[in-house]
Amino acid sequence: MHIRQDGRVALVTGAAQGIGQAIAIGLKECGATVHVADLDAAQVNAFAQANAFTAHTLDVSDRKAAAAMVNAIVAKAGRIDILVNSAGGVRGQVGRPIEEVTEEDWRAIFQANVDGAFWLAQAATGPMRKAGFGRIVNIASGAGLRPSLTGIQAYTAAKHALVGLTKQFSQDFAPHGITCNAVAPGFVRSNPSSERQWQSYGAEGQKRLIEATHTRRTGKAEDIANAVIFLASDQASWITGQILSVDGGRS
Ligand SMILES: NC(=O)c1ccc[n+]([C@@H]2O[C@H](COP(=O)([O-])OP(=O)(O)OC[C@H]3O[C@@H](n4cnc5c(N)ncnc54)[C@H](O)[C@@H]3O)[C@@H](O)[C@H]2O)c1
Numbered sequence: 001m002h003i004r005q006d007g008r009v010a011l012v013t014g015a016a017q018g019i020g021q022a023i024a025i026g027l028k029e030c031g032a033t034v035h036v037a038d039l040d041a042a043q044v045n046a047f048a049q050a051n052a053f054t055a056h057t058l059d060v061s062d063r064k065a066a067a068a069m070v071n072a073i074v075a076k077a078g079r080i081d082i083l084v085n086s087a088g089g090v091r092g093q094v095g096r097p098i099e100e101v102t103e104e105d106w107r108a109i110f111q112a113n114v115d116g117a118f119w120l121a122q123a124a125t126g127p128m129r130k131a132g133f134g135r136i137v138n139i140a141s142g143a144g145l146r147p148s149l150t151g152i153q154a155y156t157a158a159k160h161a162l163v164g165l166t167k168q169f170s171q172d173f174a175p176h177g178i179t180c181n182a183v184a185p186g187f188v189r190s191n192p193s194s195e196r197q198w199q200s201y202g203a204e205g206q207k208r209l210i211e212a213t214h215t216r217r218t219g220k221a222e223d224i225a226n227a228v229i230f231l232a233s234d235q236a237s238w239i240t241g242q243i244l245s246v247d248g249g250r251s
Pocket residue numbers: 013014015016017018019020037038039040058059060061085086087088089090111112116139140141142184185186187188189190191192193194
C-alpha cells in the first residue's frame with residue numbers, strides 16, 4: 001500500500017509540539033498541502049517557515065477564531081480535506097488532590113482537548129460535506145480509555161469526551177463521506193510536560209513503565225503520526241468511529 005495525499009488540504013492543530021509536528025511533516029511527505037495551528041505563535045510560525053506550511057495562531061476553543069481559520073483555508077485552497085485535532089495536553093498541570101483543582105484548571109483542559117475539536121469540526125464539516133469527502137482524526141490518549149498516568153482528573157474526563165465525540169461524529173458524518181477516528185497514544189516523550197513526567201517516575205518507575213510496554217520502549221511522535229496518516233488516507237475509507245491505541249502494546 002502506498003499512501004498519497006496529493007491535492008489534499010490538511011489542518012493540524014497543536015503543531016507547535018512533537019506529535020502535531022510529526023503529523024504535519026508526515027502529511028506533507030505524502031503530498032498534502034498543510035496548515036498548522038497552535039496557541040504558541042513563536043513556535044508554530046518557526047515550524048511553518050521551516051517546512052513551507054501556512055501557520056495560524058489561535059485558541060482553538062474560541063469558536064469564532066476556529067471558524068475564521070477554516071473559512072480562510074477554504075477561501076485560499078477551495079477545500080479542507082483533513083482535520084487533525086492534536087491540540088490539547090495537560091496545559092502545564094500535574095495531578096493533584098480533587099479539592100485543590102480550580103474551576104480555571106478544569107476548564108483549561110476541556111477547552112484545549114474538547115471544545116476546540118468540536119468547533120473545528122463544526123466549521124470544517126460544511127465544506128467536507130459539499131466535497132463528499134473528509135477525514136477527521138482526533139488525538140485522544142490512553143487516558144481516554146482508562147485512568148490517566150498523570151492523575152489529572154480533567155485530562156481523563158476530557159479525553160474520554162473526545163472519544164465520545166469521535167463516535168458521534170462518525171455516525172453523523174460518515175454518510176457524507178467523512179470518517180472520524182481517534183488515535184490513543186501511550187507514553188510519548190514529545191514535549192516538556194511528558195519529559196517532566198518521565199523524570200518524575202525516577203529510575204524504578206521508568207523501568208516499570210518500560211516493562212509494562214510489550215515493545216519495551218516509550219513511543220516516538222512518528223509512531224503516532226504514522227497511524228494518523230493511515231486513518232487520514234483514501235485507503236482507510238471503511239474505518240470510522242474507531243479508537244486506535246498506539247502504545248507499544250501497553251493497553
Ligand atoms: N505526549 C504524550 O505522551 C501523549 C500521550 C497521549 C496523548 N497525547 C496527546 O497528544 C497531543 C499532542 O501532544 P504533544 O505530546 O505533542 O504535546 P502537548 O500536549 O504539549 O501539545 C499540545 C499542543 O497544543 C497546543 N494547544 C493547547 N491548547 C491549545 C488551544 N486552546 N488552542 C491552540 N493550541 C493549543 C499547545 O500549545 C501545544 O503546542 C495532545 O492532545 C496530547 O494530549 C500526548
